[in-house]
Amino acid sequence: MNVHPILATLRRHKTAAGLIALEIALSCAIVSNAVFLIGDRLDRIRQPSGLAEAELVHFQLVGITRVEDPEAQAAEDIAALRAVPGVRSVATVNQIPFGNSSWYSSLNLEPEQQNPTMQVTTYVGSEDLLETMGLSLVSGRDFVPEEYVEFQQAQSDPEVVIPAVIVSRAVADRLFPGENPLGRSVYVWGAAPQRIVGVVEHLAKPNDIGGPSSEHTSVLMPVSAPVQYGINYLVRVDAGRRDGVLEEGVAALEAVNPSRIVLEDRTRTFEAFRDDYFQDDRAMAWLLVGVCVALLVVTALGIVGLASFWVQQRTRQIGIRRALGATRGQIIGYFQTENFLIATIGIAAGMVLAYAINGALMGRYELPRLPWYYLPLGAVVLWTLGQLSVLGPALRAAAVPPAVATRSV
């Protein structure tokens, strides 16, 4: 590679080469961080809920008149929903992952503990909840009927004992790292401890409160969901029957008690909740994609512009080189090598800048360190962009005839 004469030439055109190197450095730094942020957003969007998402629909109703026996009405609702074709199981539930509103509880390892060990989101519901959600137990068991407590009783009676709890793997790992959590006691609800009877692989939270470090810090308790003022049903259906069940389910619930309002924006498939929940993340990811594309286009145009200018400025030089024996390939190689060298200088500076930007973002937001492999990835993207951008001007340079050398100046 004829690096020395190219560097010698670049040294005499420091400003133009420096500006392009600076543009490449900024692009490298910003694109590396933007791609990292896009990856972070995509990871969030793709995070598992732990539920059988493709098979779930959700109904939410609020009453406009007082119901004498809400538990009996809930039982009627469940029976009506189970009768809809395609329904496999039905459960009441207090909240769902990505549903936004959440019940939070302090979790302690000791009674009378001053500061809580951690905050967890608490799922409660009827006996079929674990099966309806489609949660995957990695150890232990589901609750048994004897462990269930009525919500009203759990709320009003301080002596009531909720004997068991199922925790997510994230909670188990944080409380008892490297140990078997089954049988261990925690204090989530009431004065009496709950024994951990099961661990589920994933159980996402309804919202992001607590930040990324509290992802999937969820517990499931054998307490019935409240049914007094409004009620949520989670329904597991056969694949392909979600829309039909939603429509027929609403009709069935209205038949049980027409003086209730079915909340349309909360009565839909689980996937619709997920789509809504991550709308901002998707928008941000697309915005960052737009920023990256715009930056890369501007950088490419800068390279094309400078290379075209240099080809025009050096037309006679190119003719002289051709007259002295350069093949067309060697002329193309000259411009590609020149661009490679400028890009390499820009990329080296861009890598340092990328870490500096990442450091600033880490200080302001809860962002992890930019993984090292984003830097070679950014370098390859910018090297490729540079080579593609310079190809057109380089081909034009190669087309300069050697006879240009003998033309009068």
Added chain:
Amino acid sequence: MLHMQDVSKVYRTELVETHALRHFDIAVDEGEFVAVTGPSGSGKTTFLNIAGLLEDFTDGSYRLDGVEVRSLDDAARSRLRNEKVGFIFQGFNLIPDLNLFDNVDVPLRYRRMPAAERRRRIETALERVGLASRMKHYPSELSGGQQQRAAIARALAGEPRLLLADEPTGNLDSQMARDVMELLEALNAQGSTIVMVTHDLELAARAQRNIYIIDGQVSDLDLAEAAARPLVAAREA
């Protein structure tokens, strides 16, 4: 060394067809110093471009050092040009961003010669033209005569079989022109084959042989007759 037979070159545009060379025959033997003269527009530069493989020709046959060039593709012509031909241009044609060492190095790099061999040749060539002490200087730091000597060093470093000079003293004052001409004569005396295109009949008279081109053809006029001809050729379209 250089053998053209019945070579013609036609430039065509939508409206005009110009015959720059027609039925052009020339033979230059190894070790000769030939001056090619003729009025402006007679076809001297076209001949030089074709002889130096800078331009293709329309018809005829051209053998350079035994190689028929007509059938060669662009890359093969470039390689042949690099190995067999050394150019000395009227405007010197040094690359302004490179110092003398790097300028002389340009054709050698295209030959993919090892660095040590390149260095030896560059130093020898610059020494031969009296510029060994200026090898780190840029063209803009040299006089016209020095620049032309540097261009001659660049042509010599490749040890070409043929030196083609295009008005080599055209941009120089009389003293520098004399120096350059003496250098060319010295090179010829050492065995270099030189073809020099010039409109200067005094310079041409110093060559071993003179060829006069008129209207794209080799004329049988001698120098004295040529001197009496008009300076601009009447060109048929």
